[in-house]
Amino acid sequence: MIIGIDIGTTNVKAVTVDDDMSVLITAERQNHLLSPYPGWSEHEPEAVLENVVSVLKDVLKRPDRESPIQAVVFSSAMHGWLAVDENGNALTNIWLWSDLRSDRYARDLRRDQKAPLIYRKTGVPIHAMSPLCKTLWCRSERPDIFSATYKILGIKEYVWLRLTGEYCSDLSLASATGLMDIGQNVWASEALGAAGIAEDRLPALVSPGYIKKLPEHYAEKFGLPVGLPLMIGASDGALANLGSGATETGHAALTIGTSAAIRIMTNTPLLDGQMRTFCYRLDEKRCIAGGASNNGTNALEWLRTGLFHSREQPDTFTHPAAEVLPGAEGLTFLPYLQGERAPIYDADARGTLHGLAHEHGQTHIIRAVMEGILYNMKYIAGALEAHFPIDTLHAGGGFSQNAFWVQMLADIFQKPIWVGDTNLDASLKGAIFFAREVLGLPKLQDDNKGKYIQPRPGYNDAYREGYDRFSQLAGRLHE
Numbered sequence: 001m002i003i004g005i006d007i008g009t010t011n012v013k014a015v016t017v018d019d020d021m022s023v024l025i026t027a028e029r030q031n032h033l034l035s036p037y038p039g040w041s042e043h044e045p046e047a048v049l050e051n052v053v054s055v056l057k058d059v060l061k062r063p064d065r066e067s068p069i070q071a072v073v074f075s076s077a078m079h080g081w082l083a084v085d086e087n088g089n090a091l092t093n094i095w096l097w098s099d100l101r102s103d104r105y106a107r108d109l110r111r112d113q114k115a116p117l118i119y120r121k122t123g124v125p126i127h128a129m130s131p132l133c134k135t136l137w138c139r140s141e142r143p144d145i146f147s148a149t150y151k152i153l154g155i156k157e158y159v160w161l162r163l164t165g166e167y168c169s170d171l172s173l174a175s176a177t178g179l180m181d182i183g184q185n186v187w188a189s190e191a192l193g194a195a196g197i198a199e200d201r202l203p204a205l206v207s208p209g210y211i212k213k214l215p216e217h218y219a220e221k222f223g224l225p226v227g228l229p230l231m232i233g234a235s236d237g238a239l240a241n242l243g244s245g246a247t248e249t250g251h252a253a254l255t256i257g258t259s260a261a262i263r264i265m266t267n268t269p270l271l272d273g274q275m276r277t278f279c280y281r282l283d284e285k286r287c288i289a290g291g292a293s294n295n296g297t298n299a300l301e302w303l304r305t306g307l308f309h310s311r312e313q314p315d316t317f318t319h320p321a322a323e324v325l326p327g328a329e330g331l332t333f334l335p336y337l338q339g340e341r342a343p344i345y346d347a348d349a350r351g352t353l354h355g356l357a358h359e360h361g362q363t364h365i366i367r368a369v370m371e372g373i374l375y376n377m378k379y380i381a382g383a384l385e386a387h388f389p390i391d392t393l394h395a396g397g398g399f400s401q402n403a404f405w406v407q408m409l410a411d412i413f414q415k416p417i418w419v420g421d422t423n424l425d426a427s428l429k430g431a432i433f434f435a436r437e438v439l440g441l442p443k444l445q446d447d448n449k450g451k452y453i454q455p456r457p458g459y460n461d462a463y464r465e466g467y468d469r470f471s472q473l474a475g476r477l478h479e
Contacts (some may be wrong), residue, residue, distance in 0.1 A: 001047065001067050002439075003059055004431040006075040006236060007050060007155055009033075009096060009258055012048065014055035015428050016062045016069075021444055023424060027058035037381060038132040039100035042093035045082055045158050051221050052159050060225070063262060068424070069225075073435040074233035075250040075427045076156035078176035081134040084158070091145050093116035094155050095134050102348040103128040107409035109136065110345070114194060117276070121188045123269055123279030123287075124178035125294060126343045132178030135195040151203065157203050161230060163222070164212045167203040172234030174205055175281035180371070182269050182281055193390035208283045209438035230433055236290070236427040238282035241265050243430030244394035244420065251418075252390045254377060254409070254425065256296040257397035262381050263290030264388055273475075276383040283434075290389070291342025291380035295335040296373060297349070297398055302337055303369050308362060315402070316322070321367035322404055326411065326462040327363050330355045332469045333372030343383040345478050354473055370405055371463075373413050375470035395453075403453075404405035404444045411459040411466065 001024070016024045029051035032040040038308035056072065075323040079097035079185045084090055086265060095101070096099060104331075108117060110126040111368055124185050131152065139146045153161065154177070174180045174187075179195065179202065187199045214228040233239070237255075240263070246263050254262045264270075269279045270289040279289045304310045304317045332354045339347035353368065395417050399405050412416045422429065436443075 001069050002432050003072040003237065004075065004428040005056060005072065006428045006431065007048065007077060007159065008236065009077050011132060011414060012051040012055055013425060013428060014059045015424060016059040017432055024062045025059050029054055030288055040098040041094060043155065044154065045090045045094050047161055048094065048155055049159055056224065067227060069290050070128055070383040071229050071231045071232040071430045071435045074156055075236045075239045075431040076154065076173060077133060077174060078237060078372055080127045080154035081131045081203055082153045082155065082158055083138065083145055084151050084153060085148055086150040088161055090208065091148055094450045097129045097189045098338060102133040107137040107195060109133065111441060118191050118194060119275045120271060121181050121190050122178050123182045123271060124176060124252065125278060125345055127277050127341055128347050130178035132191055132195050134187065135197060139196050142344040152201055153203060153205060163214060163218050163230060165215065166212065167208045168210065168232060169203040170206055170208040170210065170232045170234055171281045171283065172208050172238050176235055182279060182287065185284065196419060203460040208231060208232060224368050233420055233431055233440065234282055234434060235280060237261055237263055238280060238288045239430030241288055241430065241436060242433045243426035244396045245418065246394040250389060250391040252391045252393055254395055255397040256373065256399035258296055259294055260296035260377060261290055261292040261385060262377055263288045269361065270387060272383060290384055293342065293376055294340055294381060295376065296340040299335040299369055299373055303366065311344045317403065318366060318370060318402060320363040321370055324363050324367040327366040327466040328457050330359055331364050331368040332466065332473060333368040334473055335372045335376055342380045346477060349477055352473060368394040370408060371466060372470065374409050375467050378413060378467060379471060379474055392416050392418060399424060406453050410453045410455040412463045414455045416455065417453040418450055418452060
């Protein structure tokens, strides 16, 4: 049996599966988002740790207690930043990928002549999401914290420290910090110099397949079994490609949850001359390249609760949009409610509802928001396809459970969409697959059951016109 744990932005999830990938038990806890100032996004580290331990305890209560746990493998959101002192005590909250406090420093560095070299070394576009830029902010704005900092960690590294006593970062998660050389798999001296830190302020780099048995001291402290095999795992984005089956040439994983991303898998780093896309590690031999958006289902949730104050549940709120023709009758939505990452990397970008007229009602706006989120993904995909043609998309994240929205995706991209028939989160599923690889277990024949959603050619013209409007509006942000 294998246990997978995903430390996400919204929730911490866990699952226990048996040898044929049958789900035995699941657990979930919600993370509480803190925003003490505009643009700040944080988690309290001990609260997240408590959620991890809680879900782990829950899924250890499996029906078959006789079968041994072969590994507890971790997936985690990227770009988190946390300072700890020499005793491992947190000096800050976890600053999340969506935290924009370091935007001014990111803009300055992006204009610096060192920026292209740092990008070529690290594969991480220079943006406020990056722990590199968060480090710059802390050094300048909170020198008291910076001087007291023994190590800079992410949330998974903090959890690993509290469970094992080790300062470790897996290559996958470390490659998303903007501080690691993705070609050499070492901390990048160029980025460290820009951040003003030495390598000893960072955790040791280890393989994502690194396993540590839970020491007795920590097992007793948290009420967990002694010797439980913990595998450090990888980032949620890289593992989502594994979990969705997007591992072959021409196949891309498109995930829309709170945020959104499109990613391909490559054997060597793939970089963009305009610094529009990222390239992170899955492990020593594989990379993922793509682009991420700050704005996914959170835009629909803003519309449902913040603007319409709707009592409809999220899964039924979008149903009336089917009554509106493709293209939303000329209404276009730019979903930049929280600034944007790829491909514009502008924390000051803001959402736009363009073309609003008297004949438009709530249903038009709902459809325009749904289309706008997908147009944005196509806009990001354009930067990726300049280097790597895509012929098939693998849908993942919460949106993939909405058949109407997935069909819209196929029609907008005019590409087939693969949708797995499992309710298991793609990152969790990928973590399980990865652990099986590391443990040398045989590949399952039914790793990816599902179906293809085919594009409907008759919808191409309307969506092409809608996308042209979107790309023109988004293009003005570059001017």
